[in-house]
Amino acid sequence: MATFDNYTNRSAFYCKFNEEFKYILLPVSYAVVFLVGLGLNSTALYVIIRTKRWNPSTIYMFNLTMCDTLYILTLPFLIYYYADENDWPFSEPLCKIIRFLFYTNLYGSILFLSCISLHRFVGICYPVRSLNWVSARRARLVSVAVWGCVLLCQAPVLYFSRTKDVANERTCYDTTSPELFDDFLVYSSIVSVLLFALPFMVVMVCYGLMVRKLLESGWGSEGGAEGERGRLSAYRSKQKSVKMIIIVLATFMLCFLPFHLTRSLYYSFRYLRQMNPAQVSCSLLEASSVAYKVTRPLASANSCLDPILYFLAGQEVRRGITKKIKSASLKPKSMTLYLTTEL
Template sequence: MNTTQWFRSVYEHITLPAIYTSVFIIGLGANVWGLKSVLQKWKILGHINVFLLNLGIANFLFLPTLPFLAAYYFMKNKWIFGGAFCKITRFCFNLNLYGSIGFLTCISVYRYLAIVHPMKVMGRITVTHSVAISVMVWLLVSVQSFPDMFFPKISPNRTEKCHHTTSTEYVEDYLKYSVGWTFTGFVIPLLILLGCYGHVTLVLCRINTIDKVVKQRSLKLMFILILLFSVCYIPYHIFKNLSLYSRVLFSTNKKYPSWDKGVFCAHQISRGLVCLNSVLNPLVYLHVMDIPAQIRQMLQHFRQIFVSEFSSVPVAQNADV
């Protein structure tokens, strides 16, 4: 069995469904807990709470579709849920992916303004501004993702296939759309994020008056976002477009390029990694709300209860047998 066959038979039909199932279970619990914490500390968090709430909503749009995708790949790419639901499932994935990128970018910009321009800008920003920006993000993401719905997802000769891009007949047009989509939905937010945190890093290194805790929290958030983009988003966009380009070459030359096998395998792996954003996104909740400190307090509270209960148990006196 060569590498491509192994990825089709083992990774795509066994490992990928297992990843989807795990992400559904862990992501559901983590995001419920995260959103609950956001709502409990709504006033404390300030204007950034609106973006955290929308980040959670983006995750909940995608997580319910994972069991259906897991069943699809486990049944060796046999879609039994209908063509309309196939498009809805893929649309929800795109809303989650680009909505998450959009709101993570908003959080990064707000953090940047809070550190670099705390008096000039942050004092003028209200909750209304955050809500308006969130509405704009959803509109932009919807406009970017909606054309995907018009591309065929079900192959004419194989009605059980549910493409995450489109069928071979329309792959050339889809590649053009995908490249533009990648630039507007991923590259531009990535450049904004890099610009913000590049400047923040310079400010934190030059100014000694900034509180040490603020520096640490800013650097931690930067690390989390770099992790998200490096693991989930960058590989997916690179290998998705390369895979589409390989299919375009095959449709014109009737022959795949020599690098197709490597790209195919990398693209399969990136499809598993990209869905992990629904599990990694709650790390942003953990950072912003300093939940690790809350967990330590909770564990300490439970330990005190346990000790008090244990010490209150009467000690049995020794008895002669």
């Protein structure tokens, strides 16, 4: 049995891949994400912190932005690593932290985007009940629960992430060492279902119900003397909701879905070849590996799209920023910024 295991492991990992492209693709794409994401998230954090009244949406966006910022700060290490063609010059604990923060950001973003979507869904579909269901205090409790869930689920990454010295180079595994890959595959599959597939299904159901509600002819209409004001408020709320739906769905479809699909295919083919090399050819395994590596920068790009959700989904945010810019030109030393960030 030991001989068979050694043979299949060697067969699986002796496929020679041409991965020269990633030494250009990953450093360049990560550098772009670092520069753009750092600027956008720093601006978002600055605006959020100066907000006088923190409603549930503000709380969720603050946590989402913190999640993205922590990840962005790890990118210089990965840029150097891939630019130096997979030669990790740092320690193994730092390798573990970098990989841990990547997945923490990934699934933290998914869960906080889901929280924002659920919050908006309740406000649109159950406007009266939402007055009792939604509060800043509950949003804080939910945020703490999300962080706890993500940190707990990603803690095994600190165990699976390893480095390996080969000749004069040190590899920082994106997955884990070959001998732990079977266990890592089970863990990764469970996490993907719990922290991606289920939240994605919830978001899709919520948006489907929101769209149906928004398309109702009488939605948001009010009679009496306040009728015109009510219709205007409903129109603005509908605009915000439509923008949020488009941005969040774009983030899921462009960043999260391709990454999880290609990663699942690559892991599956790699496992099947390890079990029986005749089932999966090296060319097929290489193709899945290339697809997976191409979509990794897309997963990182969510750090650039998330702040756009914050700035574009609320008209008051844009008005506040415009007011601040105008005030800066007239009274540089006397500025007050009032923002509401309800999505």
